[in-house]
Amino acid sequence: MVKQDLQNEHQQWQTEQKQKVKTLGLCTFVWLIATALLAFGPKFLWDFNTLLTVIAVIVNLLTGTAMIMANRAHLRSLDEMQQKIQSEAMALSLGVGLVVGCCYQLLHNVRLISFEPELAHMVIVMCLSYMIGMIKGGVKYR
Structure with a gap:
């Protein structure tokens, strides 16, 4: 019974690890897209429109913050x-x-x-x- 409990606990930990890694990967990918949008959008997509550029900055900061929080959660789960x-x-x-x-x-x-x-x-x-x-x-x- 104890061995089964340990196996279940380990399996649950592995599942949580996989989910945290997936979340971190997704957050990192979204941040990279937001960074690319901020880097190239003003010149190639919206002709340096100030409002759109400010929105891109805010989106970049928010997605970066989400990535940091996902990384922190991942590190705590290790x-x-x-x-x-x-x-x-x-x-x-x-x-x-x-x-x-x-x-x-x-x-x-x-x-x-x-x-x-x-x-x-x-x-x-x-x-x-x-x-x-x-x-x-x-x-x-x-």
């Missing part, structure tokens, strides 16, 4: 080891993003690079460092 791996990967990503981002901006300010630093470059750096942290944590705690 077991302790998974939370530790996620926490270490996020700390690495934040640290790399802060250090590299500041240095990247200063490279332009001191004229070591001739182009304006782009936020997209930093997003890529942070995503890559997060993935490295996740892989490293997965190997470390295997």
